[in-house]
Amino acid sequence: MEETFQRMIEDEETSLKEQNKMFNVIGYSKLIFAGLFFVSVYNAFTRGTEHREIVLAVIEFVILLFLWHYQAGLRERMMYSEGMIAINKRHLERLSGKWTQFPDIGEEFIDRDHPYACDLDVVGNKSLFQLLNTTHTWYGRQLFAKNLLYPDFTASEICKRQQAIVELSKDIKFTNEVEYETGKIGADEHSSKLVDALTDKTLFMKNRQLKRVISAVPFLSIAGLMIIAIIHPELFLKAAIGCWSIQIVIWILGVVHTQAYLRRVYNLPYLVSAYRNVWKRMIDKEFTSEKLIEIKECLKDSDVSAIKAIKDLEIIAECISVRSNVIIYFVLNALFLWDYQCVFLLERWKENYADHAKDWFLALGEIESLICFANLPRVCSQVSLPTIEESRKVIKAKKMGHPLIQNEVRVTNDVGLDEQIFIISGSNMSGKTTFLRTIGINLVLAQSGSLVCAEQMNFAPMKIMTSMRIADDLNEGISTFYAELKRIKGIIELAKNEEQVLFLIDEIFRGTNSVDRLTGAREVILQLNAYDAIGMITTHDLELCELEKHTKRIWNYSFSESYQDRKIIFDYKLKAGRSTTTNAKYLMDLIGITK
Incomplete structure (x- = not known):
């Protein structure tokens, strides 16, 4: 196994060097085309906006956008290579005995009254948990600890788990990719609380009529202002100030409640893309063992797809993340009652997906836990299925x-x-x-x-x-x-x-x-x-x-x-x-x- 991990590290290091070179080339190219773009714009204005200069400026701007997008993708690939190198180095540390320096020892699971946990070094310093654990989500970490401390499986369940673990142990690339993607999530209680927030169907506003009114107010205001602008343009400014003032008052009156509702999902924008990526990898993977197929089917239900749900959630997350820019955040609330719209979008998402969401997060946790056990044959030179x-x-x-x-x-x-x-x-x-x-x-x-x-x-x-x-x-x-x-x-x-x-x-x-x-x-x-x-x-x-x-x-x-x-x-x-x-x-x- 040592040779396998070393080879994977060398492959990623080679790839990373090539990506670094390309990243620098793209960076210099962006500077060149940015300079050409500004020269073309300057020439277009100073020479009477000649058609040729404008066309050149447009072409250069399009190339600049392409380079920016390509470099962003290249940065993602570089981060992936760096992540794979780090993961494979940790595999080597397990083989060399340096795993005892891993920070996560499962400290909160240590219970002196447990029938065997401390005596058998199942959790704690220099423990089985410390050696095998690769979980990065709260549910994965809890499930792995539970499976070690309270294994209560029937004979048939044990057989299904054995098949799944053997399959995962033979697919280092997939298990490393899952570890890489979940590494962006975090195993602290914030992740658990986020899942609770997404599955909590408590209504923000029980009065449906009032909810409809607040949802419609911004759009009625815009429609009214457009009509006034056509019929009585001289009244537009006064009407706009009046409408926006009313909406700002509505926003301020509800800001405490909307913020309290959205606060539970403030870290959603940072997590949702990681969940989407890892769920997609799980769905795209062709499994053969019954246990892994069951987990995959949980995510790709034809009626309620985890990927469709996470894409919808990603849009909501982007809307919520606007609050990081104070000026834009204020303008959007003045124009559209933005916080309310985000709350209503989130409620609609919960109505459609909340009943299934926890199963999706648990499915990921189950995969993570199984991967931990799949690490054993990568550490021990002689293993077998009991x-x-x-x-x-x-x-x-x-x-x-x-x-x-x-x-x-x-x-x-x-x-x-x-x-x-x-x-x-x-x-x-x-x-x-x-x-x-x-x-x-x-x-x-x-x-x-x-x-x-x-x-x-x-x-x-x-x-x-x-x-x-x-x-x-x-x-x-x-x-x-x-x-x-x-x-x-x-x-x-x-x-x-x-x-x-x-x-x-x-x-x-x-x-x-x-x-x-x-x-x-x-x-x-x-x-x-x-x-x-x-x-x-x-x-x-x-x-x-x-x-x-x-x-x-x-x-x-x-x-x-x-x-x-x-x-x-x-x-x-x-x-x-x-x-x-x-x-x-x-x-x-x-x-x-x-x-």
């Missing part, structure tokens, strides 16, 4: 690795958790916790309809519950140990009430003495076993491994290390059976705590 097994609680995988670890150093393991509980022992830093996170984060991906970081994976959709990064709460007066008790109590309750539960518990009851830890850990494992939950528990207490002898569902696995030239070497490979090595004393010797 297979769903609904008949029993199972997670089986070959060469499963952690997607947040770079390809060069990622170590993979085979997994065969089939209605069992694994007790995983091993020394410090041997890979126990990372292994638990590998299982959990890949199951999150699988249940979201994504590919996974494994050569092969079979899974049953399950509720995931973890206990890893336990923190105390000074405000609530809760110690680390009590916080862990609450967390594990939640796991037991979930296992008791749910049929499909996967638990991942790291270093169970580390916050208490060894006697109480052993007693409590045994009780927890036996209760989870009684409720038929499946999962994994890591521990340094090898006494817990004795539980394997008492039930067929509990199996021992371990990680180990070796020593060479006063260095500890970890292979991070899962092995059957309990751990036979320890390294705490050696590590203390190594850093000089003990001798």
Whole structure:
């Protein structure tokens, strides 16, 4: 993939250089023709408006307009090339590990009470969200986070999402174009509020008769003034001043209300062209997967087309944007009651399209979310589509690795958790916790309809519950140990009430003495076993491994290390059976705590 992104960057850089050269040539040409135009105009006036000079001036002016229009288009293409270069560089940063510097970590989605979000690095700093997120709209960002944190899809929905994600992952050009266009929109709440404003059908003025009168006043005034100009031209000025004065009074009386109504869509002119461009790309694209075709059909409904709606909205946006020029804004309100006309146009648009608009914005958000998951095979060197097994609680995988670890150093393991509980022992830093996170984060991906970081994976959709990064709460007066008790109590309750539960518990009851830890850990494992939950528990207490002898569902696995030239070497490979090595004393010797 690195070569692909590098080649795309080089192609765009080459294109950008050519565009820059042409842009400069057009700029100089505009100066030349502008000078020729003014010379021709000067000659036409000084030589008695000779026909030849006037024709030359007209030709030069037309060429000048053409050059101006061509240069504007060239500027758009240059911005596109710059955008593509930036997007592909971010893809390279994901591969090189520099993605941890990306600013959007999904901070507002961090919830310490979530069943697994913080423990599995789903959101937050150095998280799956930070790695894969390419959304730029509010709905896209919310949907991506929701799909990671609350994946609640049926087996058929997961299959449809898998097909869509695979299709998108193979089309880098299209996904980059969507990211480029949505990058002009912004994912803050202003975008969400804009959608709310466009779908809010509350009437500005409930009195329809009064609305008709205000709409008609400017045009009746103009018609009346035209008649007066023909019949009594000497009265025209007085009549015009009178009419316009009345309209200015009407405008001033309603300015607070019209501004309040239009204020919700003031940023519309800056966003509408971006929405139009990205919707058009989605409609023009030939999809093959069922999910993407459904999203496309939502936009191109024959009766209510998103493109027709956005073009109409673009006209309204241009009308609203006039307010940026104070003089023109005042004149248009004096002549046409401009603010009122904009309000009525917007109301008419809502009447025609408001019922469908939110679905269009959600469709774009859905595409963005799917594209995020499509980034995984561009980051991980080995991915596959997981297979769903609904008949029993199972997670089986070959060469499963952690997607947040770079390809060069990622170590993979085979997994065969089939209605069992694994007790995983091993020394410090041997890979126990990372292994638990590998299982959990890949199951999150699988249940979201994504590919996974494994050569092969079979899974049953399950509720995931973890206990890893336990923190105390000074405000609530809760110690680390009590916080862990609450967390594990939640796991037991979930296992008791749910049929499909996967638990991942790291270093169970580390916050208490060894006697109480052993007693409590045994009780927890036996209760989870009684409720038929499946999962994994890591521990340094090898006494817990004795539980394997008492039930067929509990199996021992371990990680180990070796020593060479006063260095500890970890292979991070899962092995059957309990751990036979320890390294705490050696590590203390190594850093000089003990001798």
